[in-house]
Amino acid sequence: MCGGGRLISTHERYCDIDRKVIYLARDPRSIIMSEYRLRQRQGTAEGNFDAFVPSFVNGKASPFGSWNNHVDFWVSSLPACRAHLHLVRYEDLRAGPEECLSDIVRFLGMPVDEALITSAIDNNSLDRMRSKEDEAPPQKFKRARSREVRFVNEGLTQGWKGGLTPDQIGLIEQHMGPTLIRLGYGLSDQAPSETDGA
Numbered sequence: 146m147c148g149g150g151r152l153i154s155t156h157e158r159y160c161d162i163d164r165k166v167i168y169l170a171r172d173p174r175s176i177i178m179s180e181y182r183l184r185q186r187q188g189t190a191e192g193n194f195d196a197f198v199p200s201f202v203n204g205k206a207s208p209f210g211s212w213n214n215h216v217d218f219w220v221s222s223l224p225a226c227r228a229h230l231h232l233v234r235y236e237d238l239r240a241g242p243e244e245c246l247s248d249i250v251r252f253l254g255m256p257v258d259e260a261l262i263t264s265a266i267d268n269n270s271l272d273r274m275r276s277k278e279d280e281a282p283p284q285k286f287k288r289a290r291s292r293e294v295r296f297v298n299e300g301l302t303q304g305w306k307g308g309l310t311p312d313q314i315g316l317i318e319q320h321m322g323p324t325l326i327r328l329g330y331g332l333s334d335q336a337p338s339e340t341d342g343a
Contacts, residue, residue: 166224167249171235172330173212173321174305174314177201198313202320213324220327234328242266306333 181197184190190197197206204211224230231252238245246262305314318325318332325332 164224164229165253166219166222166230167252168219168230168232169235169238170216170232170328172305173201173325174309174317175235176212177313177317178305178308180206195310195313198316202316211320213321216324216328232328 177198180201181190181194184197200206202211204214209215219225219230220232222230231249233245233249243259243262243266246265247257247259250257250262309317314333322332
C-alpha cells in the first residue's frame with residue numbers, strides 16, 4: 146500500500162485496536178462446499194461430504210471455530226464499534242466489484258482510482274485466476290495433492306442451492322440461522338430465488 150501501510154490477510158481474531166479491518170464474509174452454505182473441495186485438493190478430507198457437514202457446523206472442521214462464532218466476534222468487535230471495520234460480503238463483491246472495491250479504498254482513506262480498480266478486477270477474473278493457477282510453479286501450490294481439484298473453482302454465490310441436500314441446509318441454518326439473517330443472507334425459505342450468473 147502507498148504511504149507505508151501494510152495489508153495483512155488472516156483468519157485470526159482481532160488484536161490491534163488502532164487498525165482498520167476489512168472483513169470478508171461469505172455465505173456458509175457456499176463455504177462448506179468450497180472448504181470440502183479444498184480438503185480434497187489437499188488430500189486431507191476425512192470421510193464423505195455428508196460426514197463433513199456436522200463437523201463444519203460445530204466448528205470442528207476449522208482451527209478458527211464455527212463460521213457464526215467467527216462472524217459474530219468480528220461484527221461485535223471493538224473495531225466494529227469504533228467504525229474501524231468494513232464488512233464486505235463475497236456475494237456483493239462478485240455482483241458489483243467496482244462499487245465494493247471503491248468503498249474499500251474510501252474506507253482506507255485513499256483516493257479512488259477507477260482505472261486501477263478496473264485493472265485489478267480484470268487481472269483477478271475467474272479466468273485470469275485459473276490461468277495464474279495453471280501457470281504457477283508446482284511449489285506455489287505445493288499443498289495440493291491433486292491438480293484435478295482446482296484451487297480456483299467456479300466462484301458461485303448460490304451454488305449451494307443445487308449442491309446441498311435439504312437436510313444439510315437445515316442443519317446449517319439450524320446452527321447458523323441468526324447470523325445468516327444478521328448478515329442479510331436469510332434462510333433458504335426466505336432467500337430470494339435469483340439466478341446465479343457468477
